[in-house]
Amino acid sequence: MTLLKLKTKFLEDLANLYPKEEILSFFSLLIDFILGLSKVDIALHPNRTIEENTLNFFYNALNDLQNEKPIQYIIGTTEFYGLPFYVNNNVLIPRPETEELVEWMLNKLNLQNSALKAQPSTLNILDIGTGSGCIAIALAKNLPDASVVAIDISTDALQIAQQNALLNKVNINFIEHDILNPKTLQSSSNIEQHLKFDIIVSNPPYVRHLEKQEITDNVLLHEPHLALFVENDNPLLFYDKIADFAKRNLTENGQIYFEINQYLGQETTRLLKEKGFKNIELKKDFLGNDRMVRGIYF
Ligand SMILES: C[S@@+](CC[C@H](N)C(=O)[O-])C[C@H]1O[C@@H](n2cnc3c(N)ncnc32)[C@H](O)[C@@H]1O
Incomplete structure (x- = not known):
């Protein structure tokens, strides 16, 4: 042929x-x-x-x-923030809006450093629900002095993330953890005893089952539901738990960054406010949807 x-x-x-x-x-x-x-x-x-x-x-x-299998799973690779990533059906295919989150974080950090007229200092960063490792790896690659920890509940996802760290030649401490279950946090590895973090970032599962009809089959049939869905009646469950975790584990003036459900921008902002975060900013993605939020804890 x-x-x-x-x-x-x-x-x-x-x-x-x-x-x-x-x-x-x-x-x-x-x-x-x-x-x-x-x-x-x-x-x-x-x-x-x-x-x-x-x-x-x-x-x-x-x-x-x-x-309707995504082409990225067929060839086993994709690109995120200009970097190569292995993907399979245990990890979400990294999305352009998540690249925007990384871009936003890097811009903020560069602005802060230039305002302080300081050399970038060693930042301790934690990525919760790392999946392919895309956020953690893109940050590590662009902040070579940072120390990056990344957690996920999925052993299979962490294997891919580990391979991606090797592929991109960055050093990341990957830990298997269920962020919803404080018991595993205390009993298994030492995440809570880690140095405090300057930055905690997460793109947690946030799609409500009621939004399923908006999702195309290539996503619904092939991408991991563990990475996507939350219950209709408690859609901010991950944000709630992660914000509490952040309050215990952020340094003074530490920052939290979230990718969010476009329909829940106001609710997520309110949640962070109620938890005591300050200087909260809600940001839209390139399609004009509420997609990212950031707060500072002091
Ligand atoms: C929306 S995906 C994000 C993946 C990647 N960070 C990205 O931006 O493409 C959410 C991730 O959270 C992980 N996850 C789901 N439940 C979790 C839990 N209870 N504790 C830790 N991670 C969890 C999933 O395995 C998945 O990798």
Whole structure:
């Protein structure tokens, strides 16, 4: 089979599921992944033959795409904040709005440092619900002097996060913890005895079951529900527990950053206020949705 015929097959077989541009983008990602060829190569060598054994990979990928498996899980990698990340169905695929959270944090920290006219000092940072490790790793990469700890309840997610730290050559202390269960915090490892943290960040599960109908099948059928969903009647459960944890474990003037449910901006802000956080800021993402909140504890 030639490149051109295979491309035509992808366009035909996926036509009723995805727009043409998206199919072409899947195709070139797969060609790049398995053959190391660029879009230009595809255009210049339409009659290049694809070996029989390689074709099987494309047929499997086509089948996965027909089942709405995300392309990132098919090729096993994605990009976050300009860095490469391994992903599989044990971790949420990092989202652009989470890149905005990282960008916001880095801007704030740079502003603070320049206001203090200080060299960036060693920051102790904790990422709660690290998943692929994207937030922790992007911060560590951009704040080389920081000491970063990251926790998750999922052993499988932590394995991927660990591999991502190696891939990106950063040193992160990963700890398996259930943030909702203070007993595991006290009895298992020593997170509460760690030095206090200057910054605690979390993108916890925040999608209510009632919002399921807004979620497309590629997410619903393939991404880990442990990473996504919370009960309708207690959607801020993680924010509540993490804010309490932060009050015990932040340094003076320590900062908390959250990614939030777009429909719960006011409620999340109120929760932080009630917990005693100050200078609370709510920030919108590139789509204009309430998506991030930050507070200081002093
Ligand atoms: C929305 S995902 C965020 C993943 C990653 N930080 C990101 O931004 O892409 C939430 C993460 O919280 C983890 N998680 C769920 N329940 C938890 C719990 N009780 N304690 C610690 N982590 C938990 C999930 O395994 C998942 O990795």
